[in-house]
Amino acid sequence: MPAGPAPVPRPDAPRPDAPRPRFLVGMASVLVSGLLSITWLWISLTVLVTGIASLPAVLSGLLLLVPWVLVMRAAAAFERRRARAVHGVDVVVPSRRVARGTGFGAALQNLGLDVISWQFWRSVLHHHITMIVGFFPSLVLYVGLWGAWTAAELAIMAPDAQLGSWRPGALVLALGAVLCLAIALGSLAAGVLAERGLARVMLPSSDDGLRQEVQELSVRRQGAVDAAEQERLRIERDLHDGVQPRLVALAMTLGMARSRIEKDPAGAAELVDEAHDEAKAVITDLRQLARGIHPAVLTDRGLDPALSALAARSPVPVGLTVAVPGRLGREQEAVAYFVVSEALTNVAKHAGASHVRVDVTLAGPADRPGAAGSSPRLPGSPAPTALRVRIEDDGRGGAHVRRDGVSTGLAGLTDRVRATGGHLVVSSPAGGPTILDATIPASAPSTPAREPAGAHDPAPDDSAKETHR
Template sequence: MTTIAPDRAAPDGLRPTEAAPPRTRPSHLFASAASVLLSGLLGLTWLWISVSVFFTGLAAIPAVGAGMLLLIPWVLAMRVAASFERRRALAAHGIDVVVPARRVSTRTGLAGLLVTVWLDATSWQFWRSVLHHHAVMVVGVLITTLFWIPLVTVWGMVEVAAQGVPVRFAGGTFGTWGLIGLAAVALLVALGALVLGVLAERGLGRVMLPSGDDALRAEVAELTERRQGAVDAADAERLRIERDLHDGVQPRLVALGMTLGMARPKIATDPERAEQLVGEAHEETKAIITELRQLARGIHPAVLTDRGLDAALSALAARSVVPVDLRVDLPHRAGREEEAVAYFVVSEALTNVAKHARAQHITVDLRRDGPALRIVVIDDGDGGAAVRRDGVSTGLAGLTDRVRATGGRLTVESEPGRGTRLIATIPTPPPSKEDVR
């Protein structure tokens, strides 16, 4: 299961966290030059270690997956390296850098770590950061070489010039001032190489590191996905209401009208029969009112607005035909939209279990997980549930769209014969002072 997190991530799945806002600072030549020399030092040491570990791990994968013992730590090290490169680009070159979207698992323990490593290793942003990290080190090695060789030459020439001994070089003889002139040229070459390295490293950072434009594109993609989720959820809800009215309330209203129609001519000729028919119509009217109340409750129950999720879900669990173990741990109320979606998720999940799962027991756990509501619904039924959009079995698809519209994620684990585990993560706004009280 995965969610979306920047450095962004949903239910035992992929969830979003806050991305760092773009920041800019003026670049400093000395800091930039020091960064290039640091890249050269890393290139002479860490570059070879990184490349060796990566290719050795790849080569060892066929050996019963032994290469994963090298590749997993390598992926984690590359995450640290990517963070280091973003900070260095900001500090040394003043580059506008954002933390890219990242998919992470919300599972805990070794399983969560392995899922997160896999999601990293299959994302373009990860390999883009890896390529940038290694390209900077390669450039650093080349520039450092071009810097130190002329600089050492300058030192030697100045030392010889200080002794006042003429030197024959390239077919000519150079005295003290000639050597000083050559040293000055070599010094200019060294400084020029360093400036070239600064420009190259800065260019790589601007091209390969995630910028504000990348963040805007990611935000547009996420908002587009949310909008589509909202549209799909609204369409599914409209169809559900139409179906409930057409298949439930409408036939009963037609029957009510027919009963009253039969009673009307009998008022004068057969008062007892008319009274009986009116009584039947009265009972049917009360049943229709009850059904309409249930339909309205399915859209947005009044108890949810008045008393919050705990009371609304307790009432929902009490009405369930399958025994429900409900656990709600919310220190304060969430937003109105988020509470409505959470209620709908649990309501639809309980309905699906009652209709299809042949379960004996349901566990519902709702709690706040950081900046989100986390809902887990587990049953011991037949399993085999899946999100379908075939126009026949679309309950879970509607749930998925509802949760997606909030920016959250919903996942379903359901092996045949082993029950179903539904996990939904719904991002929530920060609590207000009234909510905290």
């Protein structure tokens, strides 16, 4: 019998690797929160208020606020681990925007991005409310234990003790001890439930992760739409400004030859030869246009030979290094190819550079900061890899991403890279150098089957052949 479809798990069904709550450990966790509420809670609030109040004094409050933010980062990570290990709450690491650079300046920028993010302040609020929630059950526990101990001691050591005008007796004292103990343990159990519910409400869960993933996919979709629009405009411009006028000239030449074929055969033959040469030039233009859509050498031989062909055709000397073993996905290779192609075209037209350096490497786990931040990784998900493309030239600099409808090359590249979930960073101060750094999420390299050579190119004339190096 054919196998039926795989059962679809219910949304509320626990995952096989879902954490399990531990009630006794949760009681200890509430006691820890209560202890922190009378120590660290007031220290944290004092540092925060003092740092904010000291900001007008030549920003001296930063000396307090910067360490406080770093400590709050560690506290947020601690609360996520405690919620997962103790209370069985399936939390994820929230999305976080990071600076696209390195060094001390990027570290300060990361702190600033944390301070202006809602996720950071939600984790700070959760950390402090958890301490406040732990304070009251801990207080009731200590008072209840004291009352139970006192009543039990009286029941054993002084059963005939008189409290004012009332003599409760040993049985009443024993019942009072049991009641105080029950109230103490009940308050601690209520604290566990309150702490667990607070973690479920305020910490980022798998649902938040899915929402962030949907938001990132929306950003990617918009990037794909923008990239497709840019590509359509480029093809339309190339056809209108390049191929179409030459085809019109070719048709006019053939029309003139047809009108002269009887009266002036020699002149008609010259026009036919001219039309033949023009037809071969149009074929070359069409080949260039087809190569701009998706080059055949990229499909047939991979990224390294395709980029080598680009470097060989560049009028500016190019130093190329491709450290990518095997083949990547078609989309990743195409985006990397067009990033290098557009960058070399811009360098040749505008940079005035004497040398270009192109490095293509396969990096480790990819950080994917974008407009909406990097998406949270669910527990057990594999770490992605990233294809990094870095182009540096020694030109005059001054390149910027513009969307003014005139110079849209870098904007199109940004949209192409954004559609893959990656990002493109352009650094081009006046006077140079100009550095384009693209990070493209990619899967592990493989060796897919090759398509027949020339499957994407029109059949060329012998004089229009291209040599790939």
